[in-house]
Amino acid sequence: MKYELVSGFETHVELATATKIFCGCTTAFGGSPNTHCCPVCTGQPGALPVLNRRVVEFGIRAGLALNCKINTVTHLDRKNYCYPDLPKAYQISQYDKPLCEHGWVELESGKRIGITRIHIEEDAGKLVHERGVTYIDYNRGGVPLIEIVSEPDISSPEEAREYVEKLQLIMRYIGVSDCKMQEGSMRCDVNISLRVHGSDELGTRTEIKNMNSLSFIERAMEYEYSRQAEILDAGKKVEQCTMRFDEHTGETYVMRTKEDAQDYRYFPEPDILTVVIPESKVKAISDSLPELPLAKLRRYITELGVNEHNARLMYRYAKVCRFFEEAIAEGASAKHCSNLITGAVFSALATEEDKEQFSVSLSSKEFAKLVRLIDDGKINFTLAQMTLSRMLADGGNVDDYLTAADLAGVDEGELERLCAEAVANNPRAVADFKAGKEKAISALYGYIKRATQGKADIKKADEIIKKLIN
Amino acid sequence: MITTEEIKALARLAKLQFDDARCEEFSKEFEEIVAFAGEINSSVVGGTSEIREIGGREIALSDLRADEVEPSLSAEKITSNVEAENGCFTVRRVVK
Numbered sequence: 001m002k003y004e005l006v007s008g009f010e011t012h013v014e015l016a017t018a019t020k021i022f023c024g025c026t027t028a029f030g031g032s033p034n035t036h037c038c039p040v041c042t043g044q045p046g047a048l049p050v051l052n053r054r055v056v057e058f059g060i061r062a063g064l065a066l067n068c069k070i071n072t073v074t075h076l077d078r079k080n081y082c083y084p085d086l087p088k089a090y091q092i093s094q095y096d097k098p099l100c101e102h103g104w105v106e107l108e109s110g111k112r113i114g115i116t117r118i119h120i121e122e123d124a125g126k127l128v129h130e131r132g133v134t135y136i137d138y139n140r141g142g143v144p145l146i147e148i149v150s151e152p153d154i155s156s157p158e159e160a161r162e163y164v165e166k167l168q169l170i171m172r173y174i175g176v177s178d179c180k181m182q183e184g185s186m187r188c189d190v191n192i193s194l195r196v197h198g199s200d201e202l203g204t205r206t207e208i209k210n211m212n213s214l215s216f217i218e219r220a221m222e223y224e225y226s227r228q229a230e231i232l233d234a235g236k237k238v239e240q241c242t243m244r245f246d247e248h249t250g251e252t253y254v255m256r257t258k259e260d261a262q263d264y265r266y267f268p269e270p271d272i273l274t275v276v277i278p279e280s281k282v283k284a285i286s287d288s289l290p291e292l293p294l295a296k297l298r299r300y301i302t303e304l305g306v307n308e309h310n311a312r313l314m315y316r317y318a319k320v321c322r323f324f325e326e327a328i329a330e331g332a333s334a335k336h337c338s339n340l341i342t343g344a345v346f347s348a349l350a351t352e353e354d355k356e357q358f359s360v361s362l363s364s365k366e367f368a369k370l371v372r373l374i375d376d377g378k379i380n381f382t383l384a385q386m387t388l389s390r391m392l393a394d395g396g397n398v399d400d401y402l403t404a405a406d407l408a409g410v411d412e413g414e415l416e417r418l419c420a421e422a423v424a425n426n427p428r429a430v431a432d433f434k435a436g437k438e439k440a441i442s443a444l445y446g447y448i449k450r451a452t453q454g455k456a457d458i459k460k461a462d463e464i465i466k467k468l469i470n
Numbered sequence: 471m472i473t474t475e476e477i478k479a480l481a482r483l484a485k486l487q488f489d490d491a492r493c494e495e496f497s498k499e500f501e502e503i504v505a506f507a508g509e510i511n512s513s514v515v516g517g518t519s520e521i522r523e524i525g526g527r528e529i530a531l532s533d534l535r536a537d538e539v540e541p542s543l544s545a546e547k548i549t550s551n552v553e554a555e556n557g558c559f560t561v562r563r564v565v566k
Contacts, residue, residue, distance in 0.1 A: 017537050024540030033557040034545040042548055053534035073528075082485045084561050089484075128558075129565050135558035138548075263483055273529035281531055 003194040003229050006202060007160060007221065008116075008152035011167060012145050013177045014123065014185035015058045020142035021122045022049030022092065027144070029183055033137035041122075041142035043087030048271050051076075055144040056099065056275060057285065058176040059120045062146055063100025064286050065174045066115050066167075072277040074099050076120075076269040081262055084136050085124035093121035093147075095266040105150075105166050106294060113163050114151030121145050140184075146176075152191065152202070157218040164188060164214060169293040172356075173318050181212045188217060193238070194228045203228070204238040208245050208252055220245040224252050296321060304334040313342045319358035320345075323367070330368030333375045336384075340371065344388040361395040362388075369398045382454040410456045415448075418456070419464040422447040430469055441465065472500040 020027055023040035039047035056074075063070050077095035103115035125141035127134050148167065154160050168179040168186060179186040193205035206224060211217045223245075228238050243252040256262075291299070293315055300311040314320050320341060327337045349355045370388060373379045379387075379402065387401045410418075422444040423430055432440035441462075448461045474493040477500065481488055488496065545557035553560050 018539050019537050024535075024538065025542045026539050032545060034548045034559070035557070036542050037545075037548045038540075038542050050535045051529075052537050053531060054537035056531055056534065080483070082483060084559070084564055127564070129563055132563050133555070134561050134564045135555065136561065137558055263479070265483075273527050275531060275534070276528050277531045 002196065003225075003232065004197050004199075005155050005157075005221070005225055006152045006193045006195060006205075007154040008191045009148075009150045009154065009160070009163065010189040010191070011148040011150075011164070012123075012187045012189075013062070013148065013167075013171055013179060015055055015144040015146060016175065016177050017052060017054045017058065017144055019052055021052050021055050021120070021144035022142055025142065029185075031139055033135075034139065036139040037141070041087075042138050043089075049092060051272055051275065052144065055120055056277070057281075058144075059099045059118060059146050060277070060282060060285050061174050061289065062148070062171065062176050063103065063118050064282070065170050065289055065292060066100070066103040066105055066118065066148070068100035068103030068115060068118060070100055070277070070282050071097055072279060072282065073097070073274060074277070075274040076272045077266045078269050079121075079264045079266055081264060083124075084134060085127050085141070087125070087138060087141065091122060091124065092269050092272070094119035099146075105163060105170070107159065107162050107166065108294070111153075111159075113153045113159075116149045116151055118146050118148050121147060152193075152205075157221040160190070160217055160221060161214050164217065166293070169316060173290055173293055178356075181214070184212060187212050190217060190221060192221060192224045192228070194225065194232060203232075204240050206238065206241050206243055206252075208243045209255065211245060213247075216245055216247055219247075219250050220252055223250060227252065290318075300334075300338075304328070306334050306338045310338040310342045313346065314338060317355045317358060320355060323358065323360075323364050326364035327368040327371060330365055330372075332368040332371035336371045336374045336381070337367075339381070340367075340385065340388055344385045345392065348389065348392040360392060362391055366391070366397050373398070373402070377457075380454070380457050382449055382458070386454050410452050412460075415456055415461060416464055418448055418451050419444075419461055419468060421451075423465060423468050433469065472497050472504065 014027075017027060019025060020036075020041055023038050025036045025038050025041055028036065034042075040049055060070055074094065074097050076092050078090040079093045079095070080090045082089050098117040098119035100118035101116070103118070104112040105115065106112050121144075123140050123143040123145050125136055125138040127136055129135075150163070154163055164186075168181075171177045171179045171186075177185060181187070188211045190208045190211055191205045192208070193203035195201060195203045206228070208220050208224065211220060224243075231238050239257060241257045242255045244255050245252050297311055297315045300306040300315060301308050306314075314324060324334075324337055324341055328334055345360065346355065348360070349358070367388075370384055370391075374381055374384045383402075387398070390401055391398070426443050426447060429440045429443035444465050445458055445461065448456050448458065474490070474497050477488075477493045477496045481493075549557065549559055
């Protein structure tokens with residue numbers, strides 16, 4: 001490819017506070033229109049904003065997790081624009097003194113995507129356009145946001161996806177946002193320009209607004225890359241403009257050009273005092289940060305010996321990780337814990353949301369007890385998996401499901417008898433196995449498992465069967 | 471000097487419309503307002519950042535509002551002075 005993609009992201013993340021940024025109205029999602037509103041968040045004359053402490057604390061938390069420097073003296077500014085989603089005709093945001101600056105996000109390749117700044121601001125209301133009317137609901141107006149602005153360090157749609165996924169995971173791990181793109185609690189503006197490979201000069205950029213799905217981001221970037229490349233190949237110039245992505249056609253279209261670009265006329269917000277944050281508070285927040293996703297993934301693989309596939313399935317969900325780590329702390333093996341979690345437990349949790357919430361009727365202590373029985377060779381993995389599925393469905397303890405007979409396993413003489421029976425009753429599988437089809441032997445394992453309700457030690461059975469066949 | 475072009479740009483941003491004669495008038499009025507602002511500025515050494523500091527305009531993080539929910543108003547009350555339909559504020563359609 002002749003051109004290199006150069007992309008930077010502006011990501012809006014809704015903070016998981018109980019109340020809005022400048023008033024005590026709830027931030028709960030949904031609700032009938034304009035029922036989470038008061039004079040402050042609807043911009044009534046004379047109403048004054050009062051900054052929510054937790055918004056600043058969550059902003060600092062996000063900044064520290066993204067390796068930023070925290071500005072301990074910070075203030076808010078007015079960003080003026082006239083549109084009905086903003087009843088005051090200005091948004092209270094931050095301009096020249098954002099809360100956080102100069103951070104980075106590490107991708108798995110080791111590449112760092114620079115974070116220019118993170119600032120706090122208020123969300124706008126929701127508009128619905130029908131026939132000749134625009135309907136306005138200000139429930140979302142005043143919900144706190146952080147805007148995370150990246151450096152133009154992203155060079156492919158794949159890197160963009162990883163960057164957004166990493167941000168999403170980090171924000172969830174540190175508990176500042178649920179980052180649900182489908183509900184709009186995480187949205188991205190994507191800046192894209194092209195330059196000839198090897199050139200230092202940045203091309204003219206376009207900005208695609210309000211992307212709320214990872215696959216749309218990738219598709220929009222691919223489309224915009226081709227569109228700009230075509231313009232440059234024809235010897236023309238890319239025009240600076242703001243665009244939208246049409247998810248039905250898969251194309252971007254121009255919203256406004258540079259000529260009618262917004263002029264926000266920022267100035268210091270006179271109704272809110274400059275906030276002074278003690279260094280000790282920044283340190284306390286820093287000390288309270290949990291282990292972050294990438295570090296956790298690497299530790300699971302290298303220190304705990306979890307296979308990479310399982311580690312990747314688990315590390316996406318903070319609550320799953322907590323459950324897993326508690327079970328290990330109870331002395332259960334990481335290998336069997338991770339196999340059972342990504343097997344039977346995840347089968348019981350159908351959706352992403354279920355895994356995220358992880359509300360299971362099983363304590364990590366009882367889970368660890370079950371896993372230790374496998375570790376100690378008292379039951380086999382299949383029986384553990386069956387028991388676990390029943391515990392997840394009906395609740396209760398390990399002892400309610402496993403009898404002394406279960407724990408005794410299958411007597412060796414009985415196992416030998418069953419193996420002989422399996423060989424005699426499955427002549428075709430035996431012939432196939434002898435002819436070199438190694439997988440054919442699984443039919444015999446199945447026979448033994450059924451006959452013993454999963455209690456037999458399949459490793460032992462395998463030895464006996466192979467001896468019998470050969 | 472505030473030009474009539476600048477007045478027109480500001481009017482466009484504020485979604486207001488004026489004829490040329492009005493813009494001329496505003497241009498003069500703006501001059502006076504800016505001059506007055508300049509007078510205030512000149513009485514404070516340093517400008518905006520110093521004005522910010524007047525009267526200890528700082529607040530400690532710990533003195534900010536606690537994140538506790540307070541009752542909101544009803545949709546009827548919130549929309550009682552505006553054009554509204556089904557609890558929503560309504561305006562003439564703003565997009566094509």
